[in-house]
Amino acid sequence: MSKRNSSDACPVCGNPAAAEFKPFCSRGCKDRDLLKWLGEGYRIPGPPADPDDMVKAQTGLDSDGERD
Numbered sequence: 001m002s003k004r005n006s007s008d009a010c011p012v013c014g015n016p017a018a019a020e021f022k023p024f025c026s027r028g029c030k031d032r033d034l035l036k037w038l039g040e041g042y043r044i045p046g047p048p049a050d051p052d053d054m055v056k057a058q059t060g061l062d063s064d065g066e067r068d
């Protein structure tokens with residue numbers, strides 16, 4: 001009998017993954033993972049944001065109040 005890899009475990013709850021929902025064990029865990037991504041629960045690290053870029057992204061204006 002072969003050992004289960006940790007890669008065979010659902011990343012949400014740790015139960016064995018089901019082929020239909022791989023790498024998850026069920027539709028529920030698959031949906032929970034998606035909701036976490038959509039709610040920005042997961043983030044990919046990057047360089048710190050420039051404050052001027054953040055203002056521009058939020059308002060559509062650059063720091064001197066002009067549009068692109």
